[in-house]
Amino acid sequence: xxxxxxDVLANELERTHPKVGLVFEREGTFIQTILKRPATETSAxxxxxxxxxxPGGKFGHFNPDGGGLGRGTGPKFDxxxxxxxxxxxxxEWTRKSDWATDSARKAVLSTFRxxxxxxxxxxxxxxxxxxxxxGTGTVGTITAVATAGGKDTYTFDDITGDGFDxxxxxxxxxxxxxxxxxxxxxxxxxxGAVAGEGxxxxxxxxxxxxxxxxxxxxxxxxxxxxxxxGLTATPPVSLLGVxxxxxxxxxxxxxxxxxxxLPQVRANRVNAAGAAFALPFARQAIxxxxxxxGKDALSTMKAWMHPVQQxxxxxxxxxxxxxxxxxKSQGLxxxxxxxxxxxxxxxxxxxxxxxxxxxxxxxxSNWGRSEVQPVGYYTDKQGRKFFEIRDxxxxxxxxxxxxxxxxxxxxxxxxAGETYIDGLAxxxxx
Numbered sequence: 504x505x506x507x508x509x510d511v512l513a514n515e516l517e518r519t520h521p522k523v524g525l526v527f528e529r530e531g532t533f534i535q536t537i538l539k540r541p542a543t544e545t546s547a548x549x550x551x552x553x554x555x556x557x558p559g560g561k562f563g564h565f566n567p568d569g570g571g572l573g574r575g576t577g578p579k580f581d582x583x584x585x586x587x588x589x590x591x592x593x594x595e596w597t598r599k600s601d602w603a604t605d606s607a608r609k610a611v612l613s614t615f616r617x618x619x620x621x622x623x624x625x626x627x628x629x630x631x632x633x634x635x636x637x638g639t640g641t642v643g644t645i646t647a648v649a650t651a652g653g654k655d656t657y658t659f660d661d662i663t664g665d666g667f668d669x670x671x672x673x674x675x676x677x678x679x680x681x682x683x684x685x686x687x688x689x690x691x692x693x694x695g696a697v698a699g700e701g702x703x704x705x706x707x708x709x710x711x712x713x714x715x716x717x718x719x720x721x722x723x724x725x726x727x728x729x730x731x732x733g734l735t736a737t738p739p740v741s742l743l744g745v746x747x748x749x750x751x752x753x754x755x756x757x758x759x760x761x762x763x764x765l766p767q768v769r770a771n772r773v774n775a776a777g778a779a780f781a782l783p784f785a786r787q788a789i790x791x792x793x794x795x796x797g798k799d800a801l802s803t804m805k806a807w808m809h810p811v812q813q814x815x816x817x818x819x820x821x822x823x824x825x826x827x828x829x830x831k832s833q834g835l836x837x838x839x840x841x842x843x844x845x846x847x848x849x850x851x852x853x854x855x856x857x858x859x860x861x862x863x864x865x866x867x868s869n870w871g872r873s874e875v876q877p878v879g880y881y882t883d884k885q886g887r888k889f890f891e892i893r894d895x896x897x898x899x900x901x902x903x904x905x906x907x908x909x910x911x912x913x914x915x916x917x918x919a920g921e922t923y924i925d926g927l928a929x930x931x932x933x
Contacts, residue, residue: 523611527674531627532854533745533807534634536867537913538627542874549584550873552758552914556581556767583758583768583914585873588742590633591733591881591908592626594618595892598901619905626878626907632671633731633742634913635856637750639685640741642671642678643729648722653693655701655723656714661929663725666860669713672729674706680719683726685738691717700732745807748915749863749923757918771795771922779928780815780862785847788864792922800920803867806849809857811933816846818930859933862924869917875910 543550559578565571596614604610632642644665647658659668672678677700680689690699694717701717730739743758751772753763760768771791773784785806793801817839844851849864857863880888892900915921 521611528855529621529624529628530855531624531631532852532856534627534631537634537870537872538878540867540871542872542877542911545587545873545875547587547875547910549586550912550914552583552585552916554581554583554760554767554917555579556765581760581765583760585743585758585912585914586740587873587875587910588633588740588912589876589908589910590626590630590742591906592622592629593904593906594622595902595904598903601903622905622907623878629673629676629731630742630878630909631856632673634744635667635671635858636741636744636746638741638743638747639728640731640734640739641665641681641685641728642731643667643669644683645680645723645727645729646725648724648727650718650722653718654704654714654716655691655718656705656712657723657729659711659713661711661859661933666858666929667856668711668859669706669708670856672703672706672713674703674713677702677732678715679730679732679734680721680723681728681730681737681739683728685728685730687721688730688735688737689719689721689723689727691715692720693717699735742911743913745863745865746858748913748918749921758914768918770918773922773924775860775924775926775928777926777928779930780812780819782819784924784927785849785862788862788922788924789847789849792864792866792920796917796920800917801866804849804864805852805867806846806862806864807852807854807857808862809859810853810855811859811930812862812927813841813844813851813853815927815930816844816851817841858925859929860925860927862927864922866917866920869915869920871914871916873912873914876908877911878907878909881906881908 555578557579559576561573561576565573596618600614604612604614633640636642643659645657646660646664649656661668677697679700680691681687682689688699690696691701695702695704696717701715703713704716705714707713731741734741748757749770750757751769753766753769755762757768762769771788773788773791775784789801789804792804820839821837841853846862882888889903889905892902892904894900
């Protein structure tokens with residue numbers, strides 16, 4: 504009887520591809536533009552942003568033939584207060600995972616080196632997610648709930664939800680659930696829940712669903728909010744993102760200033776009311792901003808949007824484009840160069856984590872950050888970055904941990920110069 508393959512299987516060498524495939528994204532596109540700008544160093548006290556709210560000077564005619572000139576007036580100043588948002592990310596690994604991968608003969612990559620090399624990008628991604636939001640730490644609005652086996656599965660639909668689906672959530676991360684008004688926190692319990700927070704164990708971006716290895720006893724319902732880890736207040740307060748600063752609301756506050764009595768601190772809005780993108784929206788949005796702060800203040804304005812709205816804009820251009828063929832053979836390309844698009848004169852910037860139903864015109868010189876502690880490794884007084892885990896009996900556990908942390912926030916110097924389009928329809932297929 505001949506020797507077949509099963510007889511020699513024990514002699515065969517196992518081959519592993521030398522590169523590791525990355526099956527998720529770590530884009531921190533918008534937060535990097537903020538982090539690249541010079542920071543304003545501050546203490547743990549709220550930083551002040553002085554604002555000139557009203558002009559001064561009493562203008563009018565007078566009679567030079569002995570008439571009185573009257574009294575004058577001066578400008579009105581006030582201040583916005585920027586709180587510090589403290590964020591951290593812990594990265595932990597066991598000593599065995601380190602030993603088993605610490606050379607090229609053992610593994611494709613070193614666990615320790617890989618964690619150190621990628622953790623900063625992962626931290627920026629979490630910060631970028633918060634920078635998309637409204638300052639409450641909300642990263643998703645639930646549109647459907649299913650519970651089985653002590654585990655909650657949530658759907659986040661773009662149309663009936665908040666325009667983000669599950670893009671701002673991260674697989675394997677911990678989150679809390681709040682009611683729609685953010686006045687009640689609904690703790691997770693059972694299975695993998697820790698301190699009322701639950702971990703995501705299944706992340707399906709195609710179907711816009713996540714499953715938590717825990718359940719909310721309350722229970723969770725559609726319109727409930729998913730909030731980033733570490734927040735328990737009602738309402739929660741987090742990094743002040745785009746949707747916080749880009750708001751024309753006449754209620755509530757902006758950096759402690761009353762939006763109702765100070766329209767100067769409201770951004771400009773064009774409400775598409777569920778309609779598809781149309782060219783007049785962009786010009787109207789920019790003109791609203793220019794009407795308040797003047798043309799010169801708009802020179803660095805950029806149009807930030809999700810690629811679905813870039814697609815909608817491109818479709819409008821395709822309807823009026825003409826292809827001029829030359830005698831030279833050339834390939835067909837019915838699409839525009841996405842890297843050189845402009846919208847009403849504003850360069851287009853796309854980000855897959857942007858709200859699918861918005862286009863935000865951002866004046867980059869308006870934006871900055873206050874910083875108590877820059878993004879970096881958390882260290883002790885001796886400068887150590889890496890810490891051993893302690894066992895429950897007080898001894899050393901065979902695991903280590905390091906943290907990346909920061910104390911900072913994002914601010915806008917002039918909300919009157921900011922403008923946005925919201926309520927846009929999402930093109931079919933997305």
